[in-house]
Amino acid sequence: MKKIKINVKTKNSNYPIIIGSGLIKKLSKVFDDNSLKFNKCLLIIDNKIPKKFINKIIKSLKNKEKTICYFNASEKNKSMVSINKILDLLLKKNFHRNDCVISIGGGITGDVSGFVSSMFKRGIKFINIPTTLLAQIDSSIGGKTGINSKYGKNLIGSFYQPNLVLTDVDFLKTLPKREIICGYAEILKHSLISSKKFFLFLNKNASKILNLKTPYIEKSIKESCLIKKNIIQIDEKEKNLRKVLNFGHTFAHAYEAVLDYSKKLNHGEAVLLGIMSASKFSLEKKFLTNSEFELIKNHLIKFRLPRNINNYLKKKNLKKIILFMKKDKKNNSQRINLVLLKRIGTPNFKLDFKHEELYSFLKKELIN
DSSP: OOOEEEEEEOSSOEEEEEEESSGGGGHHHHHHHTTOOOSEEEEEEETTSOHHHHHHHHHHTTTSEEEEEEEOOOGGGSSHHHHHHHHHHHHHTTOOTTSEEEEEESHHHHHHHHHHHHHGGGOOEEEEEEOSHHIIIIITSSOEEEEEETTEEEEEEEEOOOSEEEEEGGGGGGSOHHHHHHHHHHHHHHHHHHOHHHHHHHHHHHHHHHTTOTTHHHHHHHHHHHHHHHHHHHOTTSSSGGGGGGTTHHHHHHHHHHTTTOTTSOHHHHHHHHHHHHHHHHHHTTSSOHHHHHHHHHHHHHTTOOOOGGGTOOGGGHHHHHHHHHHOTTOOSSSEEEEEEEETTEEEEEEEEOHHHHHHHHHHHOOO
16 A cells, blocks of 8 residues: 555644554655755654564664663553653753654553653654554644643643654554554544544454554545544644533543553453543434434444443442543633533533543442
8 A cells, every 4th residue: 555644733843644554664765855954863662562573673773873761661660760760861862952852652652652752851853663552643744742740641741743743554463452452442432533434444344453454444544644644733732612622531531540541451442431421422412313322332332342431440440530630631610621522523622521421420330
């Protein structure tokens, strides 16, 4: 399949997203073609990336001065401790603002690398090479960077756009099915907030997408990137429209936090649970019709995607869930802000609810 190029133009920066196969073997050419000039780079590499890919990347950067930092990507390492270690390395190696940080990994690696890049000398060049489906269609685009704290997820961070996003679909072939499902959660979310036509495409072809069949996986990545691009170009810093991208996430982040970001529930699985919770709450509040809700629910059932919070959480977790929802960074009052659906493809993001309403809703959902 031919290489796909999408140009993102925000108020503060312009950069390309390049999607294709075998791209990491041609990194220097891609950088030159996109006027990315630097001599020295720090490669922040998720230590789960197969050696064969790392070797290809290093070989394709043979004319660059390289420092390699292997990163153990986990929610617990998405922390200020990790940030300080990488900043220390950049300072020790005497990096300058015209040098470059290159992230090679999933969303956690990208978030940490982007945050480091935004902080170091008030901004160093940043290239994102996302290696998971979740990162390729979501976290690598839009400039959100961040780390976690004991108070919640992504509460410390910055908006810092990359200079380039390079999506090589060959990375996806090395991932376990659970990771592909994790990324599919955000693809599904994009369809629900923006395009019923795309949702119906997913409803017909999800098995092919989950099995990485060409051209279905490339089309899904492209459509997701276009949806996110169109939103962030209008609202780069989440003042208004960009909030729609949080559909399902206020629930999801709380579910993850209650479980202490354990391997029992990864981010994408939490998003699928959050999509189900937000859709059901939309139905309860009479925004979403029953027929539209059934389409979403049956999609999750049909493709055996996580949908039941009772498989992960219990009634005893309820107070903690509400506590984390209250702390969500999108809230600016004593109420909880949620993105809900009017119908598939049409969100409503100017809504907030009393804590008691969410408590009552979740109490009915948690049966044990």
